[in-house]
Amino acid sequence: MDPIDFTAKTVLVVGGSSGIGNAAAQAFRAHGAGVHVWGTRASADAYAAEAGSDLQGLRYAQMDFSKDGALDHWHPPFESLDVLVLSQGMVLYKREEFQMPGFRKVVELNLMSVMQCCMRFRDMLAATKGSLIIVSSAAAFHATKGNPAYNASKAGAMGLTRTLGQAWAADGIRVNGIAPGFVATKLTAVTTENSARLRAAEERIPLGRVGTAEEMAGIALFLASPLASYIVGQTILADGGMLL
Numbered sequence: 001m002d003p004i005d006f007t008a009k010t011v012l013v014v015g016g017s018s019g020i021g022n023a024a025a026q027a028f029r030a031h032g033a034g035v036h037v038w039g040t041r042a043s044a045d046a047y048a049a050e051a052g053s054d055l056q057g058l059r060y061a062q063m064d065f066s067k068d069g070a071l072d073h074w075h076p077p078f079e080s081l082d083v084l085v086l087s088q089g090m091v092l093y094k095r096e097e098f099q100m101p102g103f104r105k106v107v108e109l110n111l112m113s114v115m116q117c118c119m120r121f122r123d124m125l126a127a128t129k130g131s132l133i134i135v136s137s138a139a140a141f142h143a144t145k146g147n148p149a150y151n152a153s154k155a156g157a158m159g160l161t162r163t164l165g166q167a168w169a170a171d172g173i174r175v176n177g178i179a180p181g182f183v184a185t186k187l188t189a190v191t192t193e194n195s196a197r198l199r200a201a202e203e204r205i206p207l208g209r210v211g212t213a214e215e216m217a218g219i220a221l222f223l224a225s226p227l228a229s230y231i232v233g234q235t236i237l238a239d240g241g242m243l244l
């Protein structure tokens with residue numbers, strides 16, 4: 001039996017319209033799953049010209065957590081759910097996160113919406129003995145200059161991974177996480193599209209390069225698979241050695 005065969009499984013990737021979430025969605029699809037993805041834009045067509053957004057073969061729906069009650073008004077187009085990947089996230093620059101409106105905005109998305117999704121899908125995941133994967137960040141492990149909200153929200157998401165892992169293991173839900181180091185996506189374009197900044201970032205990484213969204217997707221496949229059946233509440237750091 002192929003342990004990463006997700007045939008007949010249903011996967012939802014929140015933040016699956018782009019970057020790491022999109023790569024995870026496509027990886028689950030390539031391994032047989034029916035995959036739903038959420039993003040902020042009105043339709044899948046709105047991502048057609050976007051690098052890092054391949055929505056082919058995925059079932060797209062709009063879900064913008066900055067709109068009040070967005071999730072409360074949503075009705076699932078699937079009856080059961082086997083894997084939930086929470087990859088929504090944002091960061092603000094120019095010291096905006098040192099102002100309370102900016103701080104709140106980032107924490108609302110990176111932490112509050114994560115908990116909201118966990119609660120919304122808990123019963124569905126319990127029914128299938130499913131897997132929940134929270135994408136936090138290497139930022140959960142160290143200070144991040146200029147980004148207090150990103151840092152606090154990601155440390156919070158990692159804590160949530162542990163605590164829900166403990167709370168829901170007895171229900172058959174395995175909660176685990178991924179902490180990416182530096183991955184080229186639209187979130188990090190401000191660095192990767194500037195050659196001097198990119199070089200400086202690569203110099204801090206023992207592997208000498210930034211990671212790919214596909215490398216993060218591989219961890220999601222592993223965590224959701226029977227290969228990880230005894231792993232609970234853990235966040236796997238994947239940073240090319242950056243924090244060593």
Ligand SMILES: NC(=O)c1ccc[n+]([C@@H]2O[C@H](COP(=O)([O-])OP(=O)(O)OC[C@H]3O[C@@H](n4cnc5c(N)ncnc54)[C@H](OP(=O)(O)O)[C@@H]3O)[C@@H](O)[C@H]2O)c1
Binds near residue numbers: 017087139180187
């Ligand atoms: N890239 C890295 O180096 C890195 C490192 C550590 C952790 N991470 C984490 O990895 C996760 C994925 O990030 P990424 O790098 O793949 O960036 P990305 O390409 O910008 O993806 C972010 C995703 O979050 C969605 N999103 C943004 N605002 C939202 C909102 N208000 N409501 C609902 N969804 C929203 C985006 O939707 P749209 O496509 O519609 O904008 C997109 O699907 C994030 O949690 C991020 O913090 C990334």
